Amino acid sequence: MSTPPPGTPLPALAGGADGPAALRPLLSAVLDALHDGALARGGPLPPGGPDAVTERLRELTQPVLPDTGTGAEEALRTLVRALAHGAADPADPLCVAHLHTPPLAVAAAADLAASALNPSMDSWDQAPAASALEAQVTRTLAAEVYPHAPAPDALVTTGGTESNQLALLLARERHGPVQLVHGANAHHSLPRAAWLLGLPEPVVVPAPAGVIDLAALDAALTDLHHPLLVAATAGTTDTGRIDPLPAIADLCARHHAELHIDASYGGPLLFSDVHRSRLDGLDRAQSVTIDLHKLGWQPVAAGLLAVPSTACLTPLGHQADYLNADDDTEAGLPDLLGRSLRTTRRPDILKTAATLRALGRQGLADLVDRTCATARHLADLVEKTPGLELHDRPTISTVLFRPTGATDDDIAAIRRTLLTQGRAVLGRAHADGRLWLKATVLNPHTTPGDLETLLSLLPLPAPLPEGSSHR
Numbered sequence: 001m002s003t004p005p006p007g008t009p010l011p012a013l014a015g016g017a018d019g020p021a022a023l024r025p026l027l028s029a030v031l032d033a034l035h036d037g038a039l040a041r042g043g044p045l046p047p048g049g050p051d052a053v054t055e056r057l058r059e060l061t062q063p064v065l066p067d068t069g070t071g072a073e074e075a076l077r078t079l080v081r082a083l084a085h086g087a088a089d090p091a092d093p094l095c096v097a098h099l100h101t102p103p104l105a106v107a108a109a110a111d112l113a114a115s116a117l118n119p120s121m122d123s124w125d126q127a128p129a130a131s132a133l134e135a136q137v138t139r140t141l142a143a144e145v146y147p148h149a150p151a152p153d154a155l156v157t158t159g160g161t162e163s164n165q166l167a168l169l170l171a172r173e174r175h176g177p178v179q180l181v182h183g184a185n186a187h188h189s190l191p192r193a194a195w196l197l198g199l200p201e202p203v204v205v206p207a208p209a210g211v212i213d214l215a216a217l218d219a220a221l222t223d224l225h226h227p228l229l230v231a232a233t234a235g236t237t238d239t240g241r242i243d244p245l246p247a248i249a250d251l252c253a254r255h256h257a258e259l260h261i262d263a264s265y266g267g268p269l270l271f272s273d274v275h276r277s278r279l280d281g282l283d284r285a286q287s288v289t290i291d292l293h294k295l296g297w298q299p300v301a302a303g304l305l306a307v308p309s310t311a312c313l314t315p316l317g318h319q320a321d322y323l324n325a326d327d328d329t330e331a332g333l334p335d336l337l338g339r340s341l342r343t344t345r346r347p348d349i350l351k352t353a354a355t356l357r358a359l360g361r362q363g364l365a366d367l368v369d370r371t372c373a374t375a376r377h378l379a380d381l382v383e384k385t386p387g388l389e390l391h392d393r394p395t396i397s398t399v400l401f402r403p404t405g406a407t408d409d410d411i412a413a414i415r416r417t418l419l420t421q422g423r424a425v426l427g428r429a430h431a432d433g434r435l436w437l438k439a440t441v442l443n444p445h446t447t448p449g450d451l452e453t454l455l456s457l458l459p460l461p462a463p464l465p466e467g468s469s470h471r
Contacts, residue, residue, distance in 0.1 A: 011072065014116040023116065029073045030080050037084025044092035046085060047422030053086050060085075088425050093450035094457075096439040097427035099237065099265055099291075103299040110354035111299050114347045121156075121345045123323040124334045130347040131334055137353045142306040144270045145290070146283050149308040154290075155316075155339055156349055157303035160264035161189040163289035166305050166316075166341070167260045168193045168229065170287060173315035175227035178258070181205060181220055182231040183212035183243060187262055190231050210241040210392075210431065212248060221255035228257035234279055235265025235295075238429035238438070239391070240398035242266055245281030252284075261285040264303070266396055268295040271364040275372060278395075286312070295368060295396070295442065298351055313338060367444045371397050375441040378451045387460035391436050400429055400436035405461050408435035414459065424457050 012022030046053050060082040069075070089095055091102035119127035121134065134156060142152035157163045164187065171178045179200040182190050185207040194202050203220055206213045212232060221228065230252050232243040245261065252259040261282055267290030269275040270282075282288055292302040307313060317338040319326070324335040337343075359367070375397035382390040382401045391400035402411055411428065415437060418424040427438035439454065 015118065019116055026072055026076055027112075029076045033077045033080035034084050037081040037087070038089065040081070040085045041087065041089070041422075043422045044095035044425050045088040045419065045422050047420065049420040057082055057086055091443065091445075092425075093443050093446040094423070094454055095425040096441060096443075096454070097425045099294045099440055099442070101294055101297050101442045102445075103293075104297045104355055104359075106358045107298050107351040107355045110351040114350045117347070119347050121339070121347055122336055122343045124336060127336075127347060130350065131336055133353055134339075134347065134349040135334075137349050137356070138304065140356075141290075141304060141352075145267075145288050145306040146308045148283065151309045151311070152306065153310040153313060154304045154306040155313065156345075157305055157340070158301040159293065159303035160187060160262060160289050160291050161192075162341075163264070163291075163303050163305040164189045164231075164260075164262055165193040165196065167231075167287040167289065168197055168199065169341075170307075170312060170315055171227075171229045171258055171260070172197055172199060175258070178227045178229045179203065179224060180229050180231060181217070181224070181257070183207040183217075183233060185210055185212065185236045185238070185241065185243070186231055186233055187237055187264070190262065210236065210239050211243045214244060214247055214251065217248065218251055218255075221251060221257055226256065228255070229260055230257050231260045231262060232285075234261055234263035234267065234269075234282065235396055237265070238398075239400060239431060240265060240394060240396040240440075242278055242395055245279065245284075249281045249284035259285045260287045260289075262289045264289050264291040265294050267304075268292065268364070268368055269396070271361060272368040272372075273365060274369050275396075283308070292352055295371065296352075296355075296364075297367065297442075297444075298355065302348055302352055316341070370444040371441060374444070374446050374451070375399055375439075377448060378439060378441060378454075381448075381451055381455055385455055385460075388455065388458070391431055394441075397441040399439045399441065400431055401439070402434070402436050403458055403460050411435045411437060418457060424454060426454075 013019055014023055046056070061079060090100045119130040121127050121130060124131055138154040138156060139152065142154040146152035155166065157166065168178070168180065177199055180190060180194045180202040182202060183205050191202045203224060205217045205220055217230070230248065232245055232248045234242045234245065249259055263279065263282060266279065267288065269279055286307070288306045290304045290306060292298045292304065293300045296302060320337060324337050329335045375394040378399045379390055379393055382388045382399065387404050389402050389404050412435060415426050415428055418426060427440060429436050429438045
């Protein structure tokens with residue numbers, strides 16, 4: 001086994017009073033590499049497809065574990081540049097396939113501080129200030145969801161999947177083996193959570209127009225035995241549709257069923273005076289999922305599960321003597337184990353706190369409003385472009401469209417061709433029995449010119465000769 005030569009300095013640490021000085025030149029190397037990699041990529045993602053990207057990365061990053069290290073700056077320059085060169089960059093306006101947001105610079109900078117300080121949010125003595133900050137911010141955000149509740153609270157999660165699992169777990173702990181009732185438009189994590197928790201087979205309610213069919217839901221709740229948990233969606237993955245939340249809440253009250261709302265996508269509409277009314281009825285749910293790494297511009301991960309009262313979280317309480325000994329808790333040290341099913345976890349709330357403080361409600365509302373307006377403009381362009389067909393006007397910021405006359409195979413091939421060429425990242429979604437190209441607009445910097453460029457990349461049918469008609 002080789003050992004470093006005598007006198008070799010130890011690698012610098014990120015924390016402590018000397019940490020910033022050690023980080024400064026390394027950050028310069030990282031920022032330069034991010035810049036150079038993006039320039040080398042020259043588009044929303046690298047060209048060539050999976051095999052070409054994998055081979056290029058392998059060439060740049062071998063050996064993974066050299067006998068002698070190359071040093072911190074060289075390692076960062078090489079690896080960060082390679083990763084940036086091979087990235088699908090959500091900050092590029094032609095990268096619009098998924099609910100994958102371009103993070104705000106202020107949030108990414110705060111994330112660096114979280115990494116350098118490295119508090120672990122499973123006991124107070126590892127995260128004194130971070131635990132207090134998390135409590136303040138989560139309660140503030142929960143109050144956005146439940147403005148009239150006396151003690152609203154929220155847990156920090158890794159995203160919608162974990163939040164939905166926690167929602168079902170809490171319902172099970174309140175009522176026993178609840179049966180989940182969800183729309184055909186619901187996120188796949190909901191039935192999967194029922195499976196993970198050993199709950200009865202979920203009941204799927206039709207959603208022929210992209211939202212839960214109320215008559216079918218009423219019939220299902222009439223026929224089923226209790227206890228029941230209805231899951232509604234505020235912002236579907238495929239189309240961004242919002243279920244009729246007040247009417248669903250009314251049905252739940254009539255049938256004595258609990259309501260969970262997955263607002264992973266649409267939840268941040270709460271910040272906007274223009275759009276928040278679309279979430280009327282949200283506060284009638286027993287739990288609400290929100291992802292701020294979607295329409296909140298946070299680096300992954302930034303999920304929340306909001307509840308109307310801290311007491312709703314009591315079933316998550318857990319005791320481990322080395323983390324929350326009874327006498328420590330009785331002496332006043334906060335007990336953090338009931339704030340997550342994870343033990344070690346990052347202070348992800350710091351980036352969100354920095355964003356809220358930096359932008360304020362008005363700044364966040366402006367980003368939401370701009371993004372929704374950009375999606376509406378894209379829909380306008382599709383409607384005005386001969387040879388393109390629009391599925392529907394956007395509810396939030398998702399736009400489905402397709403070349404007129406294209407088959408589903410054509411749509412899939414168009415998407416893959418653009419990916420392989422590195423020219424655009426478009427998603428795909430089934431709606432009304434057909435496959436559509438999907439643009440999930442999440443970049444508030446996107447311009448009308450960017451949208452026109454995106455549509456110009458699509459192969460359109462040749463215009464008919466003058467005087468002819470479709471037959």
